[in-house]
Amino acid sequence: MKNRYAVFGHPIKHSKSPLIHHAFAEQTGQTLSYEAQDVPAEQFETAVKDFFNQGGKGLNCTIPLKELAWQYADILSPRAQAAKAVNTLALQEDGMIFGDNTDGIGLVRDLTINHNIQLEDSRILILGAGGACRGIIRPLLDHKPQTLSIANRTASKAVTLAEEFSGLIAIKGCSFDELTDRQFDLIINATAASLSNDLPQLPSGLLADNGSCYDLAYANEPTPFVHWGKINNAIKSLDGLGMLVEQAAEAFFIWRGIRPETQPVIAMLRNAHAVT
Template sequence: MADIESASLQFAVMGSPVAHSKSPRIHTLFAHQFKHRIEYTAIEVDPGGFAQALAQFRAAGGRGLNVTVPFKLDAFRLADHLSDRAKLAGAVNTIRFEPDGTVFGDNTDGAGLVHDLTKNLEVAIKDKKVLVLGAGGAVRGVLAPLLKHHPALLVIANRTVSKGKELAEEFAHFGRIEACGFNELKGKRFDIVINGTAASLKGEVPPLPENLFANHALAYDMMYGDKATPFMDWAALHGAERIADGLGMLVEQAAESYLVWHGVRPETKSVIAALRKGG
């Protein structure tokens, strides 16, 4: 019995690709704060192989999973029970294996973004004009948490306008939300501009007008890397007063996952600082 109690609890992140995931390092740093014994690994999963990988990890004694692209929709479908925020997001990034054998699915992405904005960056969302670029899964997951902070207006800008308008209609009961194409942004200015497109991965920037940023505006890219993203570089040249990448969001969504699994929320600022230093 003592051996069982002293064994490390098993957790992992599944996705493709995940070789360079920072999640194992993040959760190891979290566990040190509470002296929890965990083992957290990154598992590369082949396309179409998520259900099998999940079942194998669970059978081997796994307690929980983080799920990243491209398997968040698969995780959503495989969960027996869903949190309210997972239902709204239509995707799952956190799985907890329950003692009764069921699978609980949650989504911590939106909470992670809002926590990074309001706590780490000390940006008030209330009464601000917020622009979100993109209308994919990453954006869908953050709309309700942003709107619950009562911005004056939230605009979704997307290449395919109909996709953005579908999201705006779906989330309209949470607050004032509109959608438009990138070409319709000319003449409009925003306090917070969040890039939720995959353009940065391709070294590109969405086609944005030059005078997009209001005074004291924040430009935020949900992507992160060792250097500034193309969107961050563009924002610096076009009037954004503050610029941030998504590393804080990554750590904050991880902290929310840790809370789902362990019942305690880790301190995050020291972990973000350690990752910035390459630690």
């Protein structure tokens, strides 16, 4: 098929991306194929070359391939340059491969459009200083929060990351232990803790009145961080399913030039969760 797309990752078996993109295609009247391929890191470069040589038009890349995709792309968007990771590759008319990172804009759209959470002049805390954190910092800063803090088990990693993005607003890196006597309007979990049904030790009183919590991870059941948010009186405590759909919609727009409606697809996936 001429309009061929795919997601590469390892593991990839449980990816919802094919379901999401086929729903987008049906909604917008686009004819395309989209499949999931299990691609270990050591096979990434060969697999990408084969995909595009065989007529592929665009790729999504997930764990553990985003940094490799960043290195592979011929052209990088500003947000991909800042993230040092790429989750969307697109074949250009001149044969060059364009790389973008749609994770951060997906998060911001889910927060602001789907859930009416204000980022401007807010106090934001990101838990974790790995690749997931790096991918969302610039789009969050674009919305001019009052402060942005990054907390990590290894404080030096958070401090280094904060210094890299400093200059626009007050951005600080620290350890989890240094979060006492501080409050935040929005706390985002960018650690892998939810995937192992775990949670960093967080002090009480961390969430401000009318504050919200957001876990980049998602699962059929509420994640430990979503539970933490509810216990700590978050006005909204959300998982990352909406972000998943919103980042996919941005990739679809990059490939096809059409922006699909995300709400029906989010609702479809929520309903599927409810019956599984």
